[in-house]
Amino acid sequence: xxxxxxxxxxxxxxxxxxxxxxxxxxxxxxxxxxxxxxxxxxxxxxxxxxxxxxxxxxxxxxxxxxxxxxxx
Numbered sequence: 749x750x751x752x753x754x755x756x757x758x759x760x761x762x763x764x765x766x767x768x769x770x771x772x773x774x775x776x777x778x779x780x781x782x783x784x785x786x787x788x789x790x791x792x793x794x795x796x797x798x799x800x801x802x803x804x805x806x807x808x809x810x811x812x813x814x815x816x817x818x819x820x
Contacts, residue, residue, distance in 0.1 A: 754794060757804045767806050774804035784808060 757774055761767045768783070775781040783806035785793070790805065792798075 753801070754798075755802050756794065759804065759806045760808075763808065767808070771804055771806045774802075778802055779804040782806065 757779065759767050759770045759774075771781045771783055779802040780800040781804040782793075785805060785807075787807075793803065793805075
């Protein structure tokens, strides 16, 4: 894989839907994982200067509407 490409897995769902289990699995196979990262920090995480090439992101679908970036 070229150095500037990142593999990103987005795991969404409500609490109790298995999101944490999926993120734990991704971490076990070598992904850098974060859960409930504010949406305004997702793009900076994906910038070229971030060393991680395998990233797992967990987002609770209930919190998307409360994020200022998602409001009209």
